[in-house]
Amino acid sequence: MKKVTDSYTFLQGKRYQRWLKNQEKAQPLVNNASVVNKEAHLEHFRTISRRSLPSKKIPRWTPASRPPKQRLELKIPEDFSLLGNPEDVLDIISQLSHMGEDRQVVSVHIDHSKMLEDDLAAEILLGQTVAYIEASRKKKGGKFHVSGTYPQDREKIRLLNSVGVVKELNAKNDHEDSDVEKVQIFKRHGLLHEELNIHVGDQKSRAITGFTDYLNSCLATIGKVLTEKGEQRLGEYVGEIIGNAEEYSGTGYWHIYGYVDGTNPEKIYAEVVIYGLGQSIYDSFDGKRNNHEVYNRIEPYVSAHSHLCSERLLTTVAALQQFVSTKIDEDPTRGQGTIDLLEFFNTISRECIEGLSENKISKLKLITGGVSIDVDGTYLPQQDANGRSTIYFNDLNVESMPPNEKYVKELNGVSFPGTLITIKFPLRDDSLIKESGDDNV
Amino acid sequence: MSSCIVDFGQLGGRAYAGRPNGQAAYEYFHIDKMMSECEIVSVKFPDDTKTLTSSYFLGCFGKTIIEMGSEEAFRKKFKMENPTKLNGIISKCIKTALIATSY
Numbered sequence: 001m002k003k004v005t006d007s008y009t010f011l012q013g014k015r016y017q018r019w020l021k022n023q024e025k026a027q028p029l030v031n032n033a034s035v036v037n038k039e040a041h042l043e044h045f046r047t048i049s050r051r052s053l054p055s056k057k058i059p060r061w062t063p064a065s066r067p068p069k070q071r072l073e074l075k076i077p078e079d080f081s082l083l084g085n086p087e088d089v090l091d092i093i094s095q096l097s098h099m100g101e102d103r104q105v106v107s108v109h110i111d112h113s114k115m116l117e118d119d120l121a122a123e124i125l126l127g128q129t130v131a132y133i134e135a136s137r138k139k140k141g142g143k144f145h146v147s148g149t150y151p152q153d154r155e156k157i158r159l160l161n162s163v164g165v166v167k168e169l170n171a172k173n174d175h176e177d178s179d180v181e182k183v184q185i186f187k188r189h190g191l192l193h194e195e196l197n198i199h200v201g202d203q204k205s206r207a208i209t210g211f212t213d214y215l216n217s218c219l220a221t222i223g224k225v226l227t228e229k230g231e232q233r234l235g236e237y238v239g240e241i242i243g244n245a246e247e248y249s250g251t252g253y254w255h256i257y258g259y260v261d262g263t264n265p266e267k268i269y270a271e272v273v274i275y276g277l278g279q280s281i282y283d284s285f286d287g288k289r290n291n292h293e294v295y296n297r298i299e300p301y302v303s304a305h306s307h308l309c310s311e312r313l314l315t316t317v318a319a320l321q322q323f324v325s326t327k328i329d330e331d332p333t334r335g336q337g338t339i340d341l342l343e344f345f346n347t348i349s350r351e352c353i354e355g356l357s358e359n360k361i362s363k364l365k366l367i368t369g370g371v372s373i374d375v376d377g378t379y380l381p382q383q384d385a386n387g388r389s390t391i392y393f394n395d396l397n398v399e400s401m402p403p404n405e406k407y408v409k410e411l412n413g414v415s416f417p418g419t420l421i422t423i424k425f426p427l428r429d430d431s432l433i434k435e436s437g438d439d440n441v
Numbered sequence: 442m443s444s445c446i447v448d449f450g451q452l453g454g455r456a457y458a459g460r461p462n463g464q465a466a467y468e469y470f471h472i473d474k475m476m477s478e479c480e481i482v483s484v485k486f487p488d489d490t491k492t493l494t495s496s497y498f499l500g501c502f503g504k505t506i507i508e509m510g511s512e513e514a515f516r517k518k519f520k521m522e523n524p525t526k527l528n529g530i531i532s533k534c535i536k537t538a539l540i541a542t543s544y
Contacts, residue, residue, distance in 0.1 A: 198465045201454025208456040209491045228526040235492025239458030323544045332541040333503040336495050387540045
């Protein structure tokens with residue numbers, strides 16, 4: 001590793017300024033994008049295209065030339081994060097998917113220059129959508145040229161280069177950045193039509209093992225390691241989310257991504273995105289309307305507040321409670337996964353809330369179909385008198401009150417075709433990690 | 442019943458996750474038969490277990506816990522040998538199964 005001196009920093013700054021100047025000329029990011037084998041993603045984003053119809057138009061598409069061959073420019077907004085601005089992010093993904101099906105559109109320029117905020121989830125969806133379009137065109141013998149302008153923030157450039165659109169397209173990376181070595185990425189995908197075989201294990205189990213190993217390698221950069229308990233708990237909750245995505249989406253196909261940028265040891269965040277495409281939570285309950293054993297667990301809550309909130313939103317909140325599941329008729333112990341995840345989030349967020357500044361608070365967002373739920377530690381699961389864990393997103397945590405619309409809301413005109421959970425938390429919780437070499441759990 | 446041992450070390454991987462996998466383990470070890478034919482069942486999780494999820498454990502033992510009716514009765518018959526880090530999740534799962542029946 002190079003020694004960081006004043007002159008080195010100065011030169012880096014100069015190089016960076018020069019690079020930014022070059023970016024203003026909008027050099028193409030992609031010169032030789034290779035054929036991307038994205039069969040699985042292709043299948044996914046066909047689903048997004050079909051279901052997330054763009055009903056909200058945002059004037060960010062600018063035709064830079066006239067038909068028959070159109071070159072489009074996509075201006076990424078200042079906040080391109082699923083955590084902060086899910087509607088614009090999903091709208092962009094949806095519009096891009098539809099544009100990709102239009103053979104007259106032969107190129108797109110993605111302009112990140114005005115972007116100030118993004119997150120792993122948004123960049124993954126963008127990168128995969130573009131990769132899908134390119135793969136789809138190549139399959140049909142056509143071409144799709146992608147160019148772009150980088151954002152200004154180096155942290156965000158690293159995200160684009162290591163997991164976002166630049167990475168997805170194997171595009172030429174114009175930006176030299178030695179810090180990219182401090183970025184650690186984890187990604188695994190479910191297998192379509194995977195047969196159950198308990199002797200060899202499944203893709204989900206391998207992903208859980210890989211994920212905890214991954215976090216340990218991230219923590220090693222700051223001389224720490226997961227505690228035994230931390231390893232169990234992280235694996236447990238990740239396993240539950242993937243298990244839910246696998247079982248309930250109807251496709252059995254899930255994705256998990258982890259991202260840790262260790263450039264600044266004082267501010268190391270882990271971002272984890274897990275999603276499954278297919279049915280949303282509401283879709284899966286809607287298909288069980290005639291099953292009274294299942295529907296009776298949500299119907300009283302939905303009826304009680306239907307004059308205030310949509311059925312879609314209320315069904316989603318009801319579904320998060322313990323012992324509520326579309327398969328509760330098969331097994332009364334079902335309906336644990338989401339509540340377990342929220343309890344885990346309680347653990348990792350509690351320390352951050354107590355006495356720390358707001359920008360250090362962990363965040364979790366769940367998007368399922370057209371419903372978005374934010375979890376920041378304000379509302380947390382609590383056990384009722386019978387020992388059942390519930391979270392109703394209101395001050396008294398009671399079923400008789402509607403959820404706080406600031407935390408549970410319907411997305412305006414867009415939806416995600418399945419369920420996505422994105423979590424951002426600092427790697428600093430003492431109950432999950434310890435100093436490397438410390439024998440105490 | 443020739444053996445009254447449920448040894449998860451016989452299965453692939455060291456992350457025990459997912460209800461279908463837990464249910465498959467229930468079938469594989471013939472836990473239903475063990476319930477009727479074994480006085481004591483030894484349940485072993487390997488020392489190098491990475492993770493156990495509640496869905497897996499409940500998929501494998503949920504029915505049995507409900508049938509036994511109490512944590513004490515379940516633990517009397519099913520002797521758990523597991524890494525310490527799994528104590529919390531196993532206790533939680535047993536309680537969950539018992540609460541589920543009253544909801």
